[in-house]
Amino acid sequence: xxxxxxxxxxxxxxxxxxxxxxxxxxxxxxxxxxxxxxxxxxxxxxxxxxxxxxxxxxxxxxxxxxxxxxxxxxxxxxxxxxxxxxxxxxxxxxxxxxxxxxxxxxxxxxxxxxxxxxxxxxxxxxxxxxxxxxxxxxxxxx
Amino acid sequence: xxxxxxxxxxxxxxxxxxxxxxxxxxxxxxxxxxxxxxxxxxxxxxxxxxxxxxxxxxxxxxxxxxxxxxxxxxxxxxxxxxxxxxxxxxxxxxxxxxxxxxxxxxxxxxxxxxxxxxxxxxxxxxxxxxxxxxxxxxxxxxxxxxxxxxxxxxxxxxxxxxxxxxxxxxxxxxxxxxxxxxxxxxxxxxxxxxxxxxxxxxxxxxxxxxxxxxxxxxxxxxxxxxxxxxxxxxxxxxxx
Numbered sequence: 010x011x012x013x014x015x016x017x018x019x020x021x022x023x024x025x026x027x028x029x030x031x032x033x034x035x036x037x038x039x040x041x042x043x044x045x046x047x048x049x050x051x052x053x054x055x056x057x058x059x060x061x062x063x064x065x066x067x068x069x070x071x072x073x074x075x076x077x078x079x080x081x082x083x084x085x086x087x088x089x090x091x092x093x094x095x096x097x098x099x100x101x102x103x104x105x106x107x108x109x110x111x112x113x114x115x116x117x118x119x120x121x122x123x124x125x126x127x128x129x130x131x132x133x134x135x136x137x138x139x140x141x142x143x144x145x146x147x148x149x150x151x
Numbered sequence: 152x153x154x155x156x157x158x159x160x161x162x163x164x165x166x167x168x169x170x171x172x173x174x175x176x177x178x179x180x181x182x183x184x185x186x187x188x189x190x191x192x193x194x195x196x197x198x199x200x201x202x203x204x205x206x207x208x209x210x211x212x213x214x215x216x217x218x219x220x221x222x223x224x225x226x227x228x229x230x231x232x233x234x235x236x237x238x239x240x241x242x243x244x245x246x247x248x249x250x251x252x253x254x255x256x257x258x259x260x261x262x263x264x265x266x267x268x269x270x271x272x273x274x275x276x277x278x279x280x281x282x283x284x285x286x287x288x289x290x291x292x293x294x295x296x297x298x299x300x301x302x303x304x305x306x307x308x309x310x311x312x313x314x315x316x317x318x319x320x321x322x323x324x325x326x327x328x329x330x331x332x333x334x335x336x337x338x339x340x341x342x343x344x345x346x347x348x349x350x351x352x353x354x355x356x357x358x359x360x361x362x363x364x365x366x367x368x369x370x371x372x373x374x375x376x377x378x379x380x381x382x383x384x385x386x387x388x389x390x391x
Contacts (some may be wrong), residue, residue: 148264
């Protein structure tokens with residue numbers, strides 16, 4: 010009888026430890042699954058864009074594609090207002106023969122100090138035909 | 152928020168008290184300093200009108216513009232130079248410059264060329280650039296962050312530093328006319344910084360050192376950040 014009484018608290022403690030370990034495993038598994046989600050990278054976005062938007066595409070084509078892919082930062086791209094005339098920034102060294110449209114995927118990677126975004130830069134000529142797509146990482150730290 | 156006024160082309164933090172004497176006034180001045188002061192110069196008490204005119208002189212840089220503004224005529228184009236901040240880690244912040252005039256808003260910023268942590272090698276897209284725009288191969292001497300790279304362009308929604316909720320914001324100067332001349336200076340300074348191939352380090356030289364250096368090389372040499380911006384005063388070794 011005494012033996013049984015002393016076993017009670019021990020068993021309860023073991024059950025509690027077991028439950029805690031189970032929660033821990035579930036949490037760790039969740040983190041691992043989250044971490045294994047494929048993050049967009051420069052290479053995959055580049056190849057997607059190249060396939061979908063050939064040279065000569067219009068700003069409307071680009072805006073439509075970006076909206077369909079959800080690269081819109083919470084608002085739809087507009088082929089007029091999102092098209093930036095680089096001639097207005099020629100004094101800053103920009104190419105006056107170009108228009109530009111930009112999109113961004115934020116926070117694709119983070120180290121302790123620095124956050125990484127992927128920037129998509131679509132360059133158009135003066136007739137607003139797509140000339141080039143540049144996909145690159147941009148990094149923000151202190 | 153700290154407001155810094157202008158003495159013609161530039162001013163510094165020590166002069167800001169003459170421009171904004173209280174929090175509420177500071178907020179109004181920050182929103183539209185010229186319009187607010189113009190209204191005070193017309194509707195305030197005689198003492199307030201005098202103060203407003205003196206402050207308008209400082210902001211516009213000349214009496215002709217002040218008179219035009221104070222008399223209610225269409226205000227001339229003004230260029231506002233700001234430093235804005237985004238939080239990074241804990242209380243630390245990333246600074247960048249925003250210039251605003253009648254028809255445009257542009258940004259100037261610096262940052263690391265890469266963001267490797269040992270598990271991910273620097274990608275081809277995150278390397279430094281040669282002066283002719285070609286990507287340079289990753290150079291181990293620069294460590295995991297690479298050299299400082301700079302960027303400028305239209306400050307619009309998809310730009311890298313875009314935020315509607317900055318952790319800090321300060322007006323460095325407000326000058327008459329558009330921002331073209333000062334933007335040209337800022338762009339040249341940013342190009343020089345990138346060309347210096349300075350090793351980015353989180354506590355400096357970094358993006359905050361870059362902003363301070365751009366401002367300093369353009370004549371705004373007494374700007375102090377309004378939020379904690381590590382590396383602000385770290386010098387970037389480069390030919391001047």
